[in-house]
Amino acid sequence: MLSKKTQYAFHALIHLAENADKGPILISEIAQEKNISIKFLENILLELKNAGILGSKKGKGGGYYLLKTPKEVPLAKIIRLLDGAIALLPCVSLNYYEKCENCRDEAVCGLNDVMGKVRDATLKILENKTLKDILTRNVSIF
Amino acid sequence: MLSKKTQYAFHALIHLAENADKGPILISEIAQEKNISIKFLENILLELKNAGILGSKKGKGGGYYLLKTPKEVPLAKIIRLLDGAIALLPCVSLNYYEKCENCRDEAVCGLNDVMGKVRDATLKILENKTLKDILTRNVSIF
DNA sequence: AAAAAGCCTATCTTTTTTATAGAGTTTATG
DNA sequence: CATAAACTCTATAAAAAAGATAGGCTTTTT
Structure with missing residues (x-):
């Protein structure tokens, strides 16, 4: 079985891909949308960022976004x-x-x-x- | 990953299959041969027995044996x-x-x-x- | 009757997974 | 430039699962 962590990662990535046109997406938005603990999701998105899959922007108007196309x-x-x-x-x-x-x-x-x-x-x-x-x-x- | 339990089960079954001609095999023999905690193995063999894969005999000269051919x-x-x-x-x-x-x-x-x-x-x-x-x-x- | 061997259930320990906390850093903006 | 927004980072805690052990019970052989 895949862990919750991996399942959450998939769901978050799907959300980011589906909203790729809307600029950086808030962690809190994804957490709410997918029913994931915000703090837990924070760690997951960070790992995805450190792996070069996601990029992020801090401060107001910040959030996460895909660095690659879904196909990649x-x-x-x-x-x-x-x-x-x-x-x-x-x-x-x-x-x-x-x-x-x-x-x-x-x-x-x-x-x-x-x-x-x-x-x-x-x-x-x-x-x-x-x-x-x-x-x-x-x-x-x- | 398969759990230790499953891996031990495979090793035990292999041993039983390889020694199918020798009559019931002692838990302790399998445990020693495969480096498995005897008590842990006991539980595993019991599950295999309850599932109808192994049979057992109590008392002196007892032990476990396959109820099916390896191919089954x-x-x-x-x-x-x-x-x-x-x-x-x-x-x-x-x-x-x-x-x-x-x-x-x-x-x-x-x-x-x-x-x-x-x-x-x-x-x-x-x-x-x-x-x-x-x-x-x-x-x-x- | 006694010893050998599996049966059964409960408990304990360790590891992994899941989740949370909180202070730190960066950035936008009025 | 102060403030708030948002991500960053590391540590810790809580819960669940895996791994292991304990010990009395039952059956069978001799």
């Missing part, structure tokens, strides 16, 4: 940023690899083999689907 | 039993469905759409790969 933001990137590994086992994670405890040889491990296939199938979708793809079907529903 | 145990079943939902969002889970909070209409939600595809791709593998598949490549490695 793969869903996998958001998930990795907020949740970490996408793979089901550390030993098949591309971005957060760790050896499984007790593992003697991944090359001969059947679990490693299968979970690697799951990772590939998952990433094929999440690396190619972008923020744009979750907008089209979504006509300001959230 | 899909990996998805084990994951669901110990970890719950496989899907990334509650609203696309087949076995643990829940409506997302704030969701007005799943039929128009782009996230629901994409995550449904991820679920399908994942299940296509995990429903079809079985205990047998993680044995073949694995020659008593754990």
Whole structure:
């Protein structure tokens, strides 16, 4: 399951994309619109900013805005940023690899083999689907 | 990520499958072999038993054994039993469905759409790969 | 009867997730 | 230039989940 953090990030990004023409958007506006604790959302937007996905402006008239077009933001990137590994086992994670405890040889491990296939199938979708793809079907529903 | 519980379950099942000819296997033997806390493993094996995957025998000469052939145990079943939902969002889970909070209409939600595809791709593998598949490549490695 | 082994339920500890607090910094504007 | 608006940053707290342990109970073998 995706954490609340990642889910909130998606919802916030959708809101920002849908209102990209309106200049910087207030954290408080997004929080209210999507029913998210404003302080929690603050941290999430900050992470998205530090990752280069969002820009921000301080002071009156400030707020957050997308630095990239929705098509340039793969869903996998958001998930990795907020949740970490996408793979089901550390030993098949591309971005957060760790050896499984007790593992003697991944090359001969059947679990490693299968979970690697799951990772590939998952990433094929999440690396190619972008923020744009979750907008089209979504006509300001959230 | 799969929980330790699920990972331990896989390792235990592999051990039981590899020693299926030796009659009931002691919890303590599996625990030692796979470096798992014996008490924690006890709970896991009990769940597998209650799910009809393992059988057990009490008293001297007792232990656990597979009730099914490895080919009859899909990996998805084990994951669901110990970890719950496989899907990334509650609203696309087949076995643990829940409506997302704030969701007005799943039929128009782009996230629901994409995550449904991820679920399908994942299940296509995990429903079809079985205990047998993680044995073949694995020659008593754990 | 005694020992071996699984059964069952409860509790405890640790880690992770979710949420909050509050002082700091930047910027617009009257 | 003072003030208010808004994001920034770091720390902490609360809640939930995961991981682990404890101990008495039941069944079975010898």
